[in-house]
Amino acid sequence: MSARARAPIRLAAAPAPGDVLCRVDELGPPPGVLGLEWFEWDGPRRIVLTRGEEGVVAFHNECPHALSRLDSPAGSFLADDGASLRCAFHGARFSLHDGRCLAGPAQGRSLRRFPIRLDGAVVRVAAADRPALAGRRARRAKTS
Numbered sequence: 759m760s761a762r763a764r765a766p767i768r769l770a771a772a773p774a775p776g777d778v779l780c781r782v783d784e785l786g787p788p789p790g791v792l793g794l795e796w797f798e799w800d801g802p803r804r805i806v807l808t809r810g811e812e813g814v815v816a817f818h819n820e821c822p823h824a825l826s827r828l829d830s831p832a833g834s835f836l837a838d839d840g841a842s843l844r845c846a847f848h849g850a851r852f853s854l855h856d857g858r859c860l861a862g863p864a865q866g867r868s869l870r871r872f873p874i875r876l877d878g879a880v881v882r883v884a885a886a887d888r889p890a891l892a893g894r895r896a897r898r899a900k901t902s
């Protein structure tokens with residue numbers, strides 16, 4: 759684990775819209791990253807919050823190339839350039855700001871956003887996009 763990596767924070771329960779995910783200062787100064795995870799009925803959910811010069815955003819911790827988690831070891835999200843996210847499995851790099859793939863085998867794809875909003879010094883789950891909270895597995899279950 760690099761000096762900048764921190765173990766993800768494990769939430770006691772799935773966060774609901776309006777819930778506080780963390781304090782902004784827990785992300786560290788830009789480029790800051792923080793992983794969060796929790797368990798739902800069908801398995802773990804993982805997200806990564808990023809703090810770049812443009813602000814704070816959150817993505818599902820799931821690479822669009824082969825749907826693996828990005829960080830290995832857990833909490834190691836930043837690429838060697840210190841300014842992008844890196845998938846540990848095949849090395850794709852992603853923008854901290856919009857999740858777009860910058861290099862590697864996920865080119866043309868992006869990390870899926872997780873809905874957040876800033877509320878003063880804290881990051882909360884945004885209320886507008888509840889289906890995104892359920893994640894890929896729940897969407898699959900709906901269609902089968």
Ligand code: FES
Nearest residue numbers: 821823824845848
């Ligand atoms: S699984 Fe992420 S680059 Fe292949």
